[in-house]
Amino acid sequence: MFTLYKTYRPFVGPFDPCPPIRVKSFSTPPNLYIGFQPNNFPQFTPMEALRAGTLWKPLYDPYYNSRELAKGGNPL
């Protein structure tokens, strides 16, 4: 399934001083996949766009920290 956040499992050593974070994630935002924006891209309404920070739906990629994600974020 396509996702804008990728994960990897770093090496965990037997003598790591801190409790290991077994899965690390990083952002791969939509601009990486679009190249040159095609015509007739799907748009938000103007009011939605002002809140989202972009007019273009495929470019919208909100970031939440883990505490916000636990509460489900706050989608547009």
Next chain:
Amino acid sequence: MWIYEKKLQYPVKVSTCNPMLAKFLIEQYGGADGELSAALRYLNQRYSIPDRVIGLLTDIGTEEFAHLEMIATMIYKLTKDATPEQMKAAGLGDHYVNHDNGLFYHNAAGAPWTATYIQAKGDPIADLYEDIAAEEKARATYQWIINMSDDPDLNDALRFLREREIVHSLRFREAVEILKEEKDKKRIF
């Protein structure tokens, strides 16, 4: 020439009294990948880049100043009523003895802004690639600040700013494609 509109690009609301967030936010004010660096980098590169992409640098460079103003508003709101004791507790004691509650262009560690943060190589591709990298670094910085913050209203505005970095990055990537002059051409290799 610029025309100034006396309002913020996106409303800045801060819901919790937490001056320590100001210490983190100042990274985006006077840090290497902050909004001041971005604005000055793009507006300066305009003079030695093909005409087709000058307008893009003008538009994005101008918008970076609007972002700078939002960051300044956040920092101001978080510190304007902070006592010296609160500043000290927030790790802003060094800042306080030098600037009181005034803002200054330095990064989260207190290093003052320097022009060595920005480049103008004069080569259009080198400059645009630097701009793309700068946008991605600013996007990452916003993620790390959001990770440090539990203020829902502040994070809302930070998410807006991060989204703009994504849009800017795409526009710079498109500028590279324009300069490559391969768009809409039949490619036979």
